[in-house]
Each structure stands twice: as C-alpha cells, then as structure tokens.
Amino acid sequence: MNPIFDKILHLSKPFLNTRHNDVHTAISTSIAFKLLEEEGGDEDIVIPAIMLHDTGWKRVPPELHLKAFGPGATEPELNRHHEVEGVRIAREILRKIKYDAPKTDQILEIIDGHDSRTTPISLNDMIVKDADKLWRYTRSGFNIDIERFGESPGEGLERLRSNLSGWFFTGTAKQMAAEKLIRRATEKNR
Ligand SMILES: [Fe+2]
Ligand SMILES: [Fe+2]
Numbered sequence: 515m516n517p518i519f520d521k522i523l524h525l526s527k528p529f530l531n532t533r534h535n536d537v538h539t540a541i542s543t544s545i546a547f548k549l550l551e552e553e554g555g556d557e558d559i560v561i562p563a564i565m566l567h568d569t570g571w572k573r574v575p576p577e578l579h580l581k582a583f584g585p586g587a588t589e590p591e592l593n594r595h596h597e598v599e600g601v602r603i604a605r606e607i608l609r610k611i612k613y614d615a616p617k618t619d620q621i622l623e624i625i626d627g628h629d630s631r632t633t634p635i636s637l638n639d640m641i642v643k644d645a646d647k648l649w650r651y652t653r654s655g656f657n658i659d660i661e662r663f664g665e666s667p668g669e670g671l672e673r674l675r676s677n678l679s680g681w682f683f684t685g686t687a688k689q690m691a692a693e694k695l696i697r698r699a700t701e702k703n704r
Pocket of ligand 2: 538568646
C-alpha cells in the first residue's frame, strides 16, 4: 500500500472507534481496492475518501446513532451531521500530511455527500458509495447490522435482497453483492 495511505489510516484511527467503524472502514477499504482494479478510478481519491468517510460519527453522540441510520432511522439530519463533521476531520488530516490540494477537494466533496447525495458525481464517487454499502453484505457487516437493528437473520437477508438493485452503481459491486448475499443466506454459523 502507498505509504501515504498508511499515514491517513493512522490519523483516522482515533475517530473510528465508534459504531464498529474501525472494522467497517478496514473492510470497505479492501473492497475499494478490488473495485478500483475492476472498474478503474483514481486510488489517490478513492482510498483516502473511503478511509475518512465515516470519521464524523465520532462527533455524533452514540445514543443517537440508531436514530440517524438504518431501517429505524427517524432523524436524517443526524446522518447529515456525520457527513459535515467528516469533511472537517478529513480536511484537517489531509492538510496535516500536505496532501495534494485539488485531490483533497475531490475527496472532501465525496465525503460530503457519501450518504445524502443519491446521484454520484464521478466514477470515484460511485466506487466509494459501492465500497461503503458492500460492507453490509460481508459476514461482519451483516452480523453487526442484524444485531444493532434487532433483526432476525431472515429479516436482515430480506433487507439486503430488497436493496440489491437500488444501492449499487458499478457492475462489479452489483455482482459482488449478489455473490455475498448467497453466501450469507447459506451460512450455518453466524
Ligand atoms: Fe457514512
Ligand atoms: Fe460507511
């Protein structure tokens, strides 16, 4: 991995120890590398964006998290708050390591709308959005989500199944999600 990504990862760590965001970010980053291989895109934009995209959750009180995201979310402005704070934190981190300024602007724009903006602005944006959501189809993501949403495994599978066609932008991500869904559905030990 490019050593500058290690620096970004290191500086993001203090902001990721909430909401299982440390494991989410690690898994979504490795998915982003796979999507970059298959779909193209610029890793100098995509990798910092995915590493930093959820740092803003650190500034949303944990007791409000379940009002902000997931099937029972009632306060979407709290979700917006994690994007805005994430942009602030990412800007500080990227400035600290003197990351390329035009690239920083693109990274911040992606973070700013990673949940709230439904139409992607670039291929890089699509890859970040897809890597973020593909996590929900991984074994860790699935088990964490059904527990925090109070779902049965069957309900969790149904949530993933019903969103399969709407959540993803790249062909590679759609295919990966479908494959992971089959694996989740046939898993014996959760
Ligand atoms: Fe997010
Ligand atoms: Fe995320």
